[in-house]
Amino acid sequence: xxxxxxxxxxxxxxxxxxxxxxxxxxxxxxxxxxxxTVVDPRSYMTYQPFLPEAAAGxxxxxxxxxxxxxxxxxxxxxxxxxxxxxxxxxxxxxAPIVGGPYEVPFxxxxxxxxxxxxxxxIPGLAENGIGMKGVEEAIGLRNHVLEQLDKAExxxxxxxxxxxxxxxxVGGGFAGAETIGEIxxxxxxxxxxxxxxxxxxxxxxxxxxxxxxxxxxxxxLGKWGLKHLQQRGIxxxxxxxxxxxxxxxxxxxxxxxxxxxxxxxxxxxxPHPVLKEYGLPLGPKGHVDTAATLQxxxxxxxxxxxxxxxxxxxxxxxxxxxxxxxxxxxxxxxxQAKLLGDNxxxxxxxxxxxxxxxxxxxxxxxxxxxxxVAMINVLGRSLKFKGRLAWYMHRxxxxxxxxxxxxxxxxxxxxxxxxxxxxxxxxxxxxxxPRDEFYEAAAPVTxxxxxxxxxxxRDGEATRExxxxxxxxxxxxxxxxREQHGREQADREQADREEHSRExxxxx
Numbered sequence: 379x380x381x382x383x384x385x386x387x388x389x390x391x392x393x394x395x396x397x398x399x400x401x402x403x404x405x406x407x408x409x410x411x412x413x414x415t416v417v418d419p420r421s422y423m424t425y426q427p428f429l430p431e432a433a434a435g436x437x438x439x440x441x442x443x444x445x446x447x448x449x450x451x452x453x454x455x456x457x458x459x460x461x462x463x464x465x466x467x468x469x470x471x472x473a474p475i476v477g478g479p480y481e482v483p484f485x486x487x488x489x490x491x492x493x494x495x496x497x498x499x500i501p502g503l504a505e506n507g508i509g510m511k512g513v514e515e516a517i518g519l520r521n522h523v524l525e526q527l528d529k530a531e532x533x534x535x536x537x538x539x540x541x542x543x544x545x546x547x548v549g550g551g552f553a554g555a556e557t558i559g560e561i562x563x564x565x566x567x568x569x570x571x572x573x574x575x576x577x578x579x580x581x582x583x584x585x586x587x588x589x590x591x592x593x594x595x596x597x598x599l600g601k602w603g604l605k606h607l608q609q610r611g612i613x614x615x616x617x618x619x620x621x622x623x624x625x626x627x628x629x630x631x632x633x634x635x636x637x638x639x640x641x642x643x644x645x646x647x648x649p650h651p652v653l654k655e656y657g658l659p660l661g662p663k664g665h666v667d668t669a670a671t672l673q674x675x676x677x678x679x680x681x682x683x684x685x686x687x688x689x690x691x692x693x694x695x696x697x698x699x700x701x702x703x704x705x706x707x708x709x710x711x712x713x714q715a716k717l718l719g720d721n722x723x724x725x726x727x728x729x730x731x732x733x734x735x736x737x738x739x740x741x742x743x744x745x746x747x748x749x750x751v752a753m754i755n756v757l758g759r760s761l762k763f764k765g766r767l768a769w770y771m772h773r774x775x776x777x778x779x780x781x782x783x784x785x786x787x788x789x790x791x792x793x794x795x796x797x798x799x800x801x802x803x804x805x806x807x808x809x810x811x812p813r814d815e816f817y818e819a820a821a822p823v824t825x826x827x828x829x830x831x832x833x834x835x836r837d838g839e840a841t842r843e844x845x846x847x848x849x850x851x852x853x854x855x856x857x858x859x860r861e862q863h864g865r866e867q868a869d870r871e872q873a874d875r876e877e878h879s880r881e882x883x884x885x886x
Contacts (some may be wrong), residue, residue, distance in 0.1 A: 383852050385412040387722060389453075391406060391448050394711040395490035397781060402719025404452045412621060412726055414453040415482065416522035417472055421446055421457050424513050425780045427708055428789070430553075430744070440882075441788040443513050444781045456482070463656045468679075473727070486722055489658065489666055490715075491646035493685035493706060502624035507643040510553050519642065523561055524568060524805035524873030526639055530579075531572045539638040541578045546571045548620050549644035552707075552743055557601060558584050559745035564609060569802040583610040587619045587645075592751065594707070595762075596717030599751040602604050606745060623816040624658045634829050639772045647706065649686045655662055657732065661688040670768035671731035672718045681722060683714035683734075693737040710736060713778065743774040746812035762855055 387403060389396045400416050427576035428442040442762045446455045458474035470487075495509045507517050508522065512862040526542040533539050545565070547558040562582050567573045584591070584607065591607075591614065592600040608614055618632040628636045649664040658668040659675050660768065665688035667675045675679040683689065685706040694702035704710045712735050721731045740761075754761045763771060777789055 384410060385485040385526045385726065386481060386483060387412055387414045387486045387488065389414065389490060390415040390470070390487045391488075391490035391492055391686075392416050392420065392423050392455070393492040394423070394708060395492070395715040396488070397423040397446065398443065398803055399488055399490065399681075399719045399722070400450050400717030401682070401781075402716050403722055404450065406719065406723045407726075414450070414486075415456060415484070416446060416450060416453050417456045417458055417460050417470075417482070418446065419457065419459050419475070421455065421505055424780065425776075425785070427776045428513070428780065429510055429513065429516040430556040430560040433510070433520045433557060434515060434564040434746075435520060436456065436560070436850065437789055437792045439513050440516050441785055441792060442516075442780075444785055449782055450519065459652070459656060462651065463658075465657055465677075465680075466570055479560050486725065487681070488718065488722065489653070489656070489674070489682040489686060490639055490684055491650040491653065491686045494650055495643060496646040496648040500620055501622045502627075503620070503641075503643065506623050507641050510557055510642060510644050511647070519557075519561070519640075520564070521732065521805045522640060522647065523565060524803060527565070527572055528805065529566055529574060529639075531574055537637070539579075540581075541626060542574070542639055544583070544636055544638040545581070545640040545642070546583045546585065546623075546636065546638045547644065548585045550584060550591030550614070550616070551644065551646065553593050553659055553740075554584065554586070554642075555607070555643060556642035557746060558582060558612060559607065559610075559749065561642075562612060563746040564801070564803070566762060567801045570801060572713065577611065581636070583628075583636065584614045585618060586614075586616055589616050591616070594705075594745060595743060595751050596755045598762065598764055599764060603743070603745060603751050606749065606764075610746075623872055647685060653686060660681075663688075670733035670735070672714060672721060672734055674843075675729060681718050684711040689714065690736040690773065692733060703709055704734075704736075707741075708779070709739060709741075722780070742768065742775050744769055765877070777849040790885060867877060 379576065389400050396418065397414060402413050403414055422443040422445045425444070427443050428437055430778075431437045432439045432442050456472060456474065460470045461473050461479065462471045463469070464471075469483050471479050475484045497503060497507075503778040508519050510519065523545070532541040533542075545558075545561065547554050558753070565580055566577050569580070590597065590600045590604070592603045594757055595603070604614060615630060615632060615634065618630050618634075620628065621631050622629040625643050626638055626641070628638050628641060649666070651664070653660060653664060653666060661667050663731045666682040666686055668682045668687045668689050669675055670690050670692055672681045672683050672687070674682050683763065689704045691702040691704045693698070702779055704714070714734055717732060717734050723781050724731060729826045738755060740752065741749065742752040744750040748766045748769050750765070750772045752768035752771040752773070754763070777786060777793075780786055780789060
């Protein structure tokens with residue numbers, strides 16, 4: 379960790395807001411005007427809208443993440459967590475991935491922790507559920523689904539097969555609908571290589587407590603998306619919730635019970651719980667209470683934005699919607715980050731802060747290969763698209779929105795190759811435990827070596843005990859006896875050789 383006498387801007391979190399705000403500040407600042415430090419448990423930012431496609435194999439997982447040190451060459455990047463903040467001293471406590479915690483002083487602070495999965499005390503969920511907030515979970519889900527096909531192909535037990543081929547998704551928003559659409563496509567394509575498995579053997583279940591899916595794109599497109607998923611053989615249960623999933627036994631509030639090895643949880647997000655340790659004003663749902671300037675209420679040196687902030691939606695309020703707040707999505711997070719960066723630089727130079735105002739431009743969602751929905755707001759009208767055209771709009775928007783030209787090019791190359799090459803359906807589940815095979819090979823050898831070592835130790839202790847006993851009895855040390863025995867043995871061998879030589883001479 380470097381130290382500097384320049385004002386330090388501390389960015390807590392390296393996601394959408396953290397990355398874009400830090401880039402904006404580094405771009406706008408004059409040389410030597412301030413230093414920027416970014417702290418995040420991961421050394422990369424994940425572009426979350428691409429996680430469903432990464433899980434389906436349409437995009438390489440490496441291309442949906444952006445390495446922080448590569449795109450922020452002028453910033454200090456610390457891999458760890460900010461566990462607490464002392465506002466009086468302007469000091470943050472950082473717990474690194476190795477070693478003990480230490481303090482990092484700051485002059486200006488940006489809180490951009492994002493959100494975590496919102497869960498409920500459902501029996502079995504923690505043990506059996508799979509989230510979709512990170513690239514690790516997307517890769518794990520892909521490997522897991524393909525492993526279930528391997529299991530189903532290799533077993534003669536109908537119950538085991540049925541459980542392996544049942545896939546349950548909880549949550550009907552963007553994340554849930556897009557993920558089940560992509561995974562159903564993946565499983566349908568992969569089944570072509572399994573002689574005993576057909577699409578009809580698989581069961582896909584989507585559950586949501588609301589009375590509709592895809593609320594972000596409006597009622598009409600939400601109904602079309604629901605009908606589209608049902609036409610693909612996906613069971614959708616609305617106005618119900620998950621009550622239990624102990625040992626893979628999924629029980630819904632409406633009475634439905636199914637056995638499944640795959641339970642994917644995408645039922646919303648909540649602000650990061652560590653915010654409670656920062657001493658910041660929080661809203662009723664745990665978000666940082668933030669003004670329209672993105673400054674934390676009651677401060678002039680702390681900013682917050684994105685999923686962990688409660689920001690008034692000035693555009694919606696001007697349109698007559700009372701107490702409207704900006705929704706937690708990528709569209710707002712990217713624009714908030716840029717304004718936040720500008721406001722931080724303005725504060726450094728003593729200029730006034732600008733307020734965040736953004737009118738929703740619409741929403742796009744992909745439901746699998748060549749399938750999607752899109753709502754675009756233009757000149758006060760909402761244009762609605764569905765099917766292949768909406769899917770192109772979804773890919774075009776996010777392909778251009780992903781940070782850096784390096785990642786844009788790589789993503790478009792993945793899509794281009796997908797036009798000419800078949801989808802990859804290989805499971806790399808062993809990557810989750812890469813040392814298992816080596817351990818199986820090395821453990822017996824290691825155990826034998828340890829047993830030999832332990833036996834040598836025991837033999838040494840027994841010899842020393844015998845030495846002590848011989849000394850107590852007034853006998854010579856065992857070493858002298860062994861040397862005498864060795865000399866006698868050598869004399870006998872020498873006599874035998876001389877006798878053999880004489881017999882050989884007589885015979886000749």
